Amino acid sequence: xxxxxxxxxxxxxxxxxxxxxxxxxxxxxxxxxxxxxxxxxxxxxxxxxxxxxxxxxxxxxxxxxxxxxxxxxxxxxxxxxxxxxxxxxxxxxxxxxxxxxxxxxxxxxxxxxxxxxxxxxxxxxxxxxxxxxxxxxxxxxxxxxxxxxxxxxxxxxxxxxxxxxxxxxxxxxxxxxxxxxxxxxxxxxxxxxxxxxxxxxxxxxxxxxxxxxxxxxxxxxxxxxxxxxxxxxxxxxxxxxxxxxxxxxxxxxxxxxxxxxxxxxxxxxxxxxx
Numbered sequence: 001x002x003x004x005x006x007x008x009x010x011x012x013x014x015x016x017x018x019x020x021x022x023x024x025x026x027x028x029x030x031x032x033x034x035x036x037x038x039x040x041x042x043x044x045x046x047x048x049x050x051x052x053x054x055x056x057x058x059x060x061x062x063x064x065x066x067x068x069x070x071x072x073x074x075x076x077x078x079x080x081x082x083x084x085x086x087x088x089x090x091x092x093x094x095x096x097x098x099x100x101x102x103x104x105x106x107x108x109x110x111x112x113x114x115x116x117x118x119x120x121x122x123x124x125x126x127x128x129x130x131x132x133x134x135x136x137x138x139x140x141x142x143x144x145x146x147x148x149x150x151x152x153x154x155x156x157x158x159x160x161x162x163x164x165x166x167x168x169x170x171x172x173x174x175x176x177x178x179x180x181x182x183x184x185x186x187x188x189x190x191x192x193x194x195x196x197x198x199x200x201x202x203x204x205x206x207x208x209x210x211x212x213x214x215x216x217x218x219x220x221x222x223x224x225x226x227x228x229x230x231x232x233x234x235x236x237x238x239x240x241x242x243x244x245x246x247x248x249x250x251x252x253x254x255x256x257x258x259x260x261x262x263x264x265x266x267x268x269x270x271x272x273x274x
Contacts, residue, residue: 008250012239015093016059035082035099035101035106035107037105037106037107038106039102039104039105039106039107039108040101040102040103040104040105040106041102041103041104041105042102042103043079043100043101043102043103043108043233044077044078044079044100044101044103045077045078045079045100045103045233045234045235046077046079046080046081046193046195046232046234047075047076047077047078047233047234047235047236047239048073048074048075048076048077048081048226048232048234048239048240049073049074049075049076049145049226049239049242049267050071050072050073050074050132050224050225050226050239050240050242050266051071051072051073051074051198051224051242051266052224052242052243052263052264052265053069053070053071053097053134053222053224053244054069054070054071054220054264055068055069055070055202055203055206056068056069056203056244056246056258056260057069057203057258058212058256058257058258059209060255060256061209061211063213064211064212064214065211065212065213065255065256066209066210066211066212066213067136067209067210067212067222067246067248067258068203068204068208068209069134069203069208069209069222069244070200070201070202070203070208071132071134071200071201071208071224072158072163072165072198072199072200072201072267073131073132073159073193073198073199073200073226074166074196074197074198074267074268075170075193075194075195075196075197075198075221075236076166076195076239076267076268077167077195077234078169078195078235079100079101079195079231079235080101080170080175080193080194080195081098081159081192081193081194081234082098082099082100082101082176082190082191083096083097083098083099083112083114083128083189083190083191083192084096084097084099084109084158084188084189084190085116085126085188085189085190085191086187086188087187088187088188089187090184090185090187090206094116094189095111096097096111096113096114096115096116096128096231097109097110097111097112098110098112098232098233100233105209110233112231112232113229113230113231114128114129114232115128115129115130115156116128116129116156116189117129117156117249118184119184124183124184124185125158125178125181125182125183126155126158126181126182126186126189127156127157127158127181128157128158128159128191129156130154130156130228130229131146131156131157131159131226131227132157132225132226132227133151133152133223133224133225133228134151134154134210134222134223134224134225135149135150135151135152135222135223135225136149136150136151136175136210136212136215136220136221136222136223136274137149137150137220137221137223138219138220139216139218139219139220139221139245142191143247144220145223145243149220150210150211150212150215151210152208152209152210153207153209153210154205154206154207154208155200157199158178158180158191159176159191159192159193159199160174160176160177160178160180160181160191160192160193160199161174161175161176161177161192161193161194161197161199162174162197162198162199162200162246163197163198164196164197164198164200165196165197165267166196166267166268167196168196169195169196169197170194170196170197171173171194171195172197174197175192175194175195176190176191176192176193176194177191180192189232197268208259210222212215212248212256212258215248217248217249217250218247218248219245219246219247219248219261220245220246220247221243221244221245221246222243222245222246223241223242223243224241224242224243225240225241226240226241227240239265239267239269241264242264242265242266243262243263243264244260244262244264245256245260245261245262245263246259246260246261247259247261
């Protein structure tokens with residue numbers, strides 16, 4: 001993978017992430033060929049596994065302090081994750097369908113309740129809402145994370161093959177690209193994530209942050225959870241979350257700092273309960 005841009009700040013080591021840039025000039029043309037035919041054999045399913053956040057650091061945003069972080073969602077399943085999103089006219093609601101291939105050929109088209117949202121983060125294309133949710137929760141004296149906390153404000157995800165994450169899984173070349181997210185007047189979108197590939201977001205993209213201005217010093221866990229609402233079909237949900245543990249503190253001059261104290265499972269690892 002390659003960085004699309006790098007900005008030097010007082011932070012932890014810089015990771016990779018995806019910039020969701022402008023879409024293609026042809027709003028009616030799907031970004032990738034569509035599979036077809038009646039299903040034969042077993043479904044070949046995708047499997048979401050978010051990576052623990054990296055580049056975690058604090059920043060004064062003028063009205064207070066926030067933590068910023070880079071993230072990546074990986075498909076560790078044998079099958080690709082593919083969404084086809086259609087509407088009859090620009091005045092109609094989107095219909096979001098997950099396309100699942102089968103071992104003997106053919107597809108299933110599975111309706112979903114996933115929501116599609118336009119722009120909102122400076123990127124002029126469509127997004128799928130809340131594909132991954134990031135939540136910061138306090139850790140109590142017994143080491144137990146609280147059930148609730150603060151969530152990120154990310155609009156959504158233009159899902160595509162940004163970088164190869166698992167060398168022994170999936171195609172060598174990307175199948176889905178950013179053009180699948182399409183401009184505002186599009187009638188069809190095609191988004192997806194190939195087996196073994198990841199969709200990566202840098203810390204300096206909109207929404208890759210959580211405000212910590214009013215949080216007290218202490219230990220916290222930054223959760224990353226894929227498909228929190230259960231919109232999509234995948235091989236298992238046992239690996240849909242991971243985390244980074246942080247020590248949040250305040251210096252004598254009022255600056256907030258966050259130091260990584262622990263890291264959860266990475267894509268391809270077996271889930272564990274810490």
